[in-house]
Amino acid sequence: xxxxxxxxxxxxxxxxxxxxxxxxxxxxxxxxxxxxxxxxxxxxxxxxxxxxxxxxxxxxxxxxxxxxxxxxxxxxxxxxxxxxxxxxxxxxxxxxxxxxxxxxxxxxxxxxxxxxxxxxxxxxxxxxxxxxxxxxxxxxxxxxxxxxxxxxxxxxxxxxxxxxxxxxxxxxxxxxxxxxxxxxxxxxxxxxxxxxxxxxxxxxxxxxxxxxxxxxxxxxxxxxxxxxxxxxxxxxxxxxxxxxxxxxxxxxxxxxxxxxxxxxxxxxxxxxxxxxxxxxxxxxxxxxxxxxxxxxxxxxxxxxxxxxxxxxxxxxxxxxxxxxxxxxxxxxxxxxxxxxxxxxxxxxxxxxxxxxxxxxxxxxxxxxxxxxxxxxxxxxxxxxxxxxxxxxxxxxxxxxxxxxxxxxxxxxxxxxxxxxxxxxxxxxxxxxxxxxxxxxxxxxxxxxxxxxxxxxxxxxxxxxxxxxxxx
Amino acid sequence: xxxxxxxxxxxxxxxxxxxxxxxxxxxxxxxxxxxxxxxxxxxxxxxxxxxxxxxxxxxxxxxxxxxxxxxxxxxxxxxxxxxxxxxxxxxxxxxxxxxxxxxxxxxxxxxxxxxxxxxxxxxxxxxxxxxxxxxxxxxxxxxxxxxxxxxxxxxxxxxxxxxxxxxxxxxxxxxxxxxxxxxxxxxxxxxxxxxxxxxxxxxxxxxxxxxxxxxxxxxxxxxxxxxxxxxxxxxxxxxxxxxxxxxxxxxxxxxxxxxxxxxxxxxxxxxxxxxxxxxxxxxxxxxxxxxxxxxxxxxxxxxxxxxxxxxxxxxxxxxxxxxxxxxxxxxxxxxxxxxxxxxxxxxxxxxxxxxxxxxxxxxxxxxxxxxxxxxxxxxxxxxxxxxxxxxxxxxxxxxxxxxxxxxxxxxxxxxxxxxxxxxxxxxxxxxxxxxxxxxxxxxxxxxxxxxxxxxxxxxxxxxxxxxxxxxxxxxxxxxxxxxxxxxxxxxxxxxxxxxxxx
Numbered sequence: 024x025x026x027x028x029x030x031x032x033x034x035x036x037x038x039x040x041x042x043x044x045x046x047x048x049x050x051x052x053x054x055x056x057x058x059x060x061x062x063x064x065x066x067x068x069x070x071x072x073x074x075x076x077x078x079x080x081x082x083x084x085x086x087x088x089x090x091x092x093x094x095x096x097x098x099x100x101x102x103x104x105x106x107x108x109x110x111x112x113x114x115x116x117x118x119x120x121x122x123x124x125x126x127x128x129x130x131x132x133x134x135x136x137x138x139x140x141x142x143x144x145x146x147x148x149x150x151x152x153x154x155x156x157x158x159x160x161x162x163x164x165x166x167x168x169x170x171x172x173x174x175x176x177x178x179x180x181x182x183x184x185x186x187x188x189x190x191x192x193x194x195x196x197x198x199x200x201x202x203x204x205x206x207x208x209x210x211x212x213x214x215x216x217x218x219x220x221x222x223x224x225x226x227x228x229x230x231x232x233x234x235x236x237x238x239x240x241x242x243x244x245x246x247x248x249x250x251x252x253x254x255x256x257x258x259x260x261x262x263x264x265x266x267x268x269x270x271x272x273x274x275x276x277x278x279x280x281x282x283x284x285x286x287x288x289x290x291x292x293x294x295x296x297x298x299x300x301x302x303x304x305x306x307x308x309x310x311x312x313x314x315x316x317x318x319x320x321x322x323x324x325x326x327x328x329x330x331x332x333x334x335x336x337x338x339x340x341x342x343x344x345x346x347x348x349x350x351x352x353x354x355x356x357x358x359x360x361x362x363x364x365x366x367x368x369x370x371x372x373x374x375x376x377x378x379x380x381x382x383x384x385x386x387x388x389x390x391x392x393x394x395x396x397x398x399x400x401x402x403x404x405x406x407x408x409x410x411x412x413x414x415x416x417x418x419x420x421x422x423x424x425x426x427x428x429x430x431x432x433x434x435x436x437x438x439x440x441x442x443x444x445x446x447x448x449x450x451x452x453x454x455x456x457x458x459x460x461x462x463x464x465x466x467x468x469x470x471x472x473x474x475x476x477x478x479x480x481x482x483x484x485x486x487x488x489x490x491x492x493x494x
Numbered sequence: 495x496x497x498x499x500x501x502x503x504x505x506x507x508x509x510x511x512x513x514x515x516x517x518x519x520x521x522x523x524x525x526x527x528x529x530x531x532x533x534x535x536x537x538x539x540x541x542x543x544x545x546x547x548x549x550x551x552x553x554x555x556x557x558x559x560x561x562x563x564x565x566x567x568x569x570x571x572x573x574x575x576x577x578x579x580x581x582x583x584x585x586x587x588x589x590x591x592x593x594x595x596x597x598x599x600x601x602x603x604x605x606x607x608x609x610x611x612x613x614x615x616x617x618x619x620x621x622x623x624x625x626x627x628x629x630x631x632x633x634x635x636x637x638x639x640x641x642x643x644x645x646x647x648x649x650x651x652x653x654x655x656x657x658x659x660x661x662x663x664x665x666x667x668x669x670x671x672x673x674x675x676x677x678x679x680x681x682x683x684x685x686x687x688x689x690x691x692x693x694x695x696x697x698x699x700x701x702x703x704x705x706x707x708x709x710x711x712x713x714x715x716x717x718x719x720x721x722x723x724x725x726x727x728x729x730x731x732x733x734x735x736x737x738x739x740x741x742x743x744x745x746x747x748x749x750x751x752x753x754x755x756x757x758x759x760x761x762x763x764x765x766x767x768x769x770x771x772x773x774x775x776x777x778x779x780x781x782x783x784x785x786x787x788x789x790x791x792x793x794x795x796x797x798x799x800x801x802x803x804x805x806x807x808x809x810x811x812x813x814x815x816x817x818x819x820x821x822x823x824x825x826x827x828x829x830x831x832x833x834x835x836x837x838x839x840x841x842x843x844x845x846x847x848x849x850x851x852x853x854x855x856x857x858x859x860x861x862x863x864x865x866x867x868x869x870x871x872x873x874x875x876x877x878x879x880x881x882x883x884x885x886x887x888x889x890x891x892x893x894x895x896x897x898x899x900x901x902x903x904x905x906x907x908x909x910x911x912x913x914x915x916x917x918x919x920x921x922x923x924x925x926x927x928x929x930x931x932x933x934x935x936x937x938x939x940x941x942x943x944x945x946x947x948x949x950x951x952x953x954x955x956x957x958x959x960x961x962x963x964x965x966x967x968x969x970x971x972x973x974x975x976x977x978x979x980x981x982x983x984x985x986x987x988x989x990x991x992x993x994x995x996x
Binding site: 336337340381396401402403407408411412414415418419426430433434437438441442444445448449483484485488 | 566567568569570571633636637640641643644647648651652659662663666667670671674675677678681682684685688694
């Protein structure tokens with residue numbers, strides 16, 4: 024194979040180059056600000072090049088990578104979120120001048136590389152490599168909790184074990200699929216003649232289970248709240264957004280948007296209902312905001328899967344809008360949490376600590392409420408249109424049970440999101456003590472930008488609806 | 495220029511300005527402590543002018559739909575900003591504006607804590623309500639339906655009374671739960687239309703012509719009914735109402751009782767009865783049963799309340815039972831009665847909440863056992879209170895009587911026993927209204943009563959206007975009945991509508 028034959032989407036090249044540059048810089052002299060800047064610039068450049076590639080496009084389905092509208096869209100989401108997460112971590116990292124922690128942006132960039140590789144993959148090999156890169160860099164990132172080292176380590180161990188387990192299941196499934204078809208092409212195995220059809224089923228189910236683990240779909244969701252709680256806030260956002268979008272993107276690529284095998288359909292039905300109800304019921308009982316966001320993200324994956332399971336003319340646009348809405352709103356919540364966390368206790372954990380935010384920091388509280396309302400599916404946030412779209416796809420295919428779960432889940436969701444807003448509205452017991460706020464231009468800008476996307480996207484959703492799904 | 499979008503956008507814009515004016519730095523620069531209030535008042539006056547223009551532009555050749563506005567919004571899904579106005583929406587918008595103005599005159603000027611935000615939320619609620627009254631795109635309708643909840647939630651949760659946050663949450667959850675069922679119905683209707691015609695649209699007029707099987711139309715109608723039943727409220731799902739009304743600040747109580755409940759009645763007329771006439775007719779016996787249950791249950795509970803606002807709130811449930819009865823009596827007379835009842839109830843109960851709020855503000859309690867003999871201390875306030883209490887018990891000559899009488903008459907044609915039961919509700923309403931009058935205004939005064947400020951002349955003028963409307967509505971309801979009749983969505987009129995739009 025000559026260089027001419029290789030086909031590489033440019034973002035992968037850019038990200039790899041950025042990582043090399045950062046490593047070289049570290050070897051020379053350590054500086055967090057430089058590391059963060061390199062990371063940010065790399066991500067922005069990669070963001071600008073999602074539709075570019077080097078080499079020639081392979082004919083047929085032989086290549087390792089693929090590039091189409093769907094990859095461009097999800098890669099943009101991944102890179103954008105990752106850039107936001109870098110900005111969120113900026114303050115905490117630069118604060119700690121004594122111990123320059125350049126590994127953090129390095130690992131973050133590496134994780135982004137893995138997620139991007141997954142998004143572009145058209146074969147089992149880059150998919151699995153990407154998955155493992157994300158997993159390993161996340162392990163380091165989760166343990167990066169300076170303030171609570173032990174808790175971070177515990178969460179990282181949990182993540183390591185469960186992620187390893189799910190990777191093993193996934194790998195086994197891939198092996199079976201390869202044995203059946205003799206091809207590494209990224210598609211559900213269709214058994215060749217003379218092979219037992221049950222084996223294809225087993226392979227598909229194992230791959231599905233592995234992906235469900237990573238997507239934290241009930242009943243494979245246990246790890247998510249624990250890991251997100253132990254991780255630093257921006258890393259929690261990374262888990263909730265970047266890794267989930269990458270997995271979901273490959274999930275859609277793998278199973279296509281057509282019809283699944285009928286046996287799987289029933290299973291998916293059950294899983295979706297369990298996910299929506301389970302995620303929301305868990306969230307109802309949380310007293311920590313990070314854990315609550317983890318549970319709500321479980322439920323949101325469930326809503327997204329409803330749209331996945333209801334093919335129709337509306338489906339592609341709805342999935343696009345839902346992904347954007349989920350990404351932006353979740354990032355927004357985490358950005359506000361990061362901005363407010365120094366005044367709260369470690370990680371801004373307990374919901375009760377958010378009391379009176381409307382009186383101490385009205386702007387942040389308003390932004391937070393908008394994000395939460397968007398997640399709950401209330402106008403004017405973009406989440407309203409997204410949930411409306413999901414319901415529309417479900418109604419179009421008459422998924423009655425799923426719609427029932429959607430309605431029940433939404434009402435439960437509304438309760439816990441509103442509860443946070445309610446707490447923020449509580450008048451502070453003591454007259455508002457003027458804590459000295461540090462200027463945080465990067466966080467404030469981030470929150471403003473995300474809020475604008477949420478509101479403008481909610482009022483004029485027509486621009487976002489694009490049928491991006493792979494054919 | 496088309497006045498319809500202005501009607502919706504103006505309150506939002508004015509509210510935004512009021513919010514900015516309420517910022518502490520701005521307030522200091524303006525040197526007026528009630529700048530948000532003034533801006534809100536100006537906005538409402540402007541809004542009234544726009545509405546006046548819209549009313550008077552009524553074309554000479556009488557068309558059922560007076561004005562139409564349409565603009566693409568999400569073309570890929572067939573969603574557009576479609577606003578249409580007929581007599582019913584016009585009448586209800588007038589009601590909303592009158593009540594909002596009264597609120598501003600009587601209740602909101604003294605809101606000092608974050609006055610700017612308060613007025614913004616008040617106007618945003620108004621915008622949402624006006625939007626629901628005008629929207630003829632089902633997505634847009636749902637958008638406004640949900641949108642008006644948020645500011646109301648904040649109004650209750652921040653400026654309300656002791657148990658405000660629980661009440662606000664309850665209000666939001668109940669309404670949203672009904673709303674989601676309506677969403678499913680809307681989508682179901684759109685999909686049925688898509689399957690029949692191959693066109694994806696949320697246009698009310700197009701959807702009205704969708705062919706539906708009896709079962710499907712019943713299911714879809716029930717989804718809509720769930721949302722409107724929560725808002726109206728109908729008895730098993732009324733639980734949020736007494737709490738929300740009691741805990742809300744005065745202005746929010748007035749908006750809730752006067753306007754937000756009417757969106758439920760409006761929705762039932764516009765969507766349940768007009769979109770699914772057959773299903774509604776089949777559902778009518780049950781709906782009328784629920785209506786009578788509401789009338790009796792609300793009135794019965796109202797009789798045993800000691801909290802002034804709670805008493806009025808339960809009274810509202812009882813009155814809205816008449817609206818439900820009238821809408822589903824399947825006769826034009828019942829419908830007219832229901833509309834008159836909605837207008838009259840909005841005015842009288844809204845005003846009663848204003849009076850109750852003023853009493854609470856002066857006495858610092860809502861407990862009727864601790865308030866007494868206000869007539870001597872505050873004759874103006876008391877006379878207003880007595881007037882509106884008597885109006886709401888259905889005194890002949892006032893608006894409520896006209897509405898209730900028409901509804902009862904229409905009901906009698908359908909089912910005499912139901913009419914008899916409903917009139918028992920009238921007796922009960924006399925009991926609770928007179929109990930209110932007796933114990934607050936007329937009873938010998940309980941403790942030592944400090945001299946208190948009575949209503950100033952300006953506030954009495956605002957209340958006087960409401961009284962005048964009630965009297966006119968009661969003595970000569972015919973023009974209101976013909977004026978506020980809802981228009982049919984069906985093709986003959988739709989064709990005329992398009993002709994008018996061009």
